[in-house]
Amino acid sequence: MSASTPQVHIVDDDEAFRDSLVFLLESHDYAISCHASAEALLEDFQPRGAGCLIVDIRMPGMSGLELFDELSARHNPWPVIFITGHGDVPMAVQAVKRGAHDFLEKPFNQQALLNTVDSALALSQQQQASSAARDRFAECLASLTIREREVLDKVVEGKMNKVIADELGISIKTVEAHRGKMMDKMKVRSIADLVQAVMANR
Structure with missing residues (x-):
């Protein structure tokens, strides 16, 4: 069967x-x-x-x-x-x-x-x-580094790169690098997709 x-x-x-x-x-x-x-x-x-x-x-x-x-x-x-x-x-x-x-x-x-x-x-x-989607989201989230997870949280809060850089004490270019890797690992194409995925799995 x-x-x-x-x-x-x-x-x-x-x-x-x-x-x-x-x-x-x-x-x-x-x-x-x-x-x-x-x-x-x-x-x-x-x-x-x-x-x-x-x-x-x-x-x-x-x-x-x-x-x-x-x-x-x-x-x-x-x-x-x-x-x-x-x-x-x-x-x-x-x-x-x-x-x-x-x-x-x-x-x-x-x-x-x-x-x-x-x-x-x-x-x-x-x-x-829905269960399979939650499992995929959890796998993607687990693949992030600590810094990438910090960037994700602040992006989802709606903060701009300059604000994120100031709050984390890193350069804007470093934020952009972490943000790009985070988006790739989360397998999303836009911030809207990212926010929707995070909200759906809370």
Whole structure:
């Protein structure tokens, strides 16, 4: 299974229901993994790439809500969609307030499920891209020398080269040299790009 393929993990103790979801979702090119219980999922759940979970809120053993809490404690990055019966809707609403992506009440139509899965996967892909961007920014920042980092901070504050030179006790030419190297290492083409990158990662 490629990490670049959107992945959907189904957690439900009803085998017939799992099979029906697999049939529907595989026809839309998702990579599917099925688990008959929350405990089974937790044994080997290692989310990579973009994905989401479809979880029955009421199961024998660990419930869907208990699974959600455990995944949250493990900093699970994937959105969780709950499947509920009518009597479980209040619990599902509380789960959404605690961070679950959405819930679907049985019986639901196929398009409603597909729309919800698409929404969850779009969110997961967006979060994955943001995380990768933060990692790249951190790598660039770590590559700066102490002086280059000082120049970066003052440039972001909007200070001109002459002011930076006076505050750091160095020449304007030295500031310009540090500034040029800093911009190259941060992989930005303009001060506006630099400021946007710094603000996005604060």
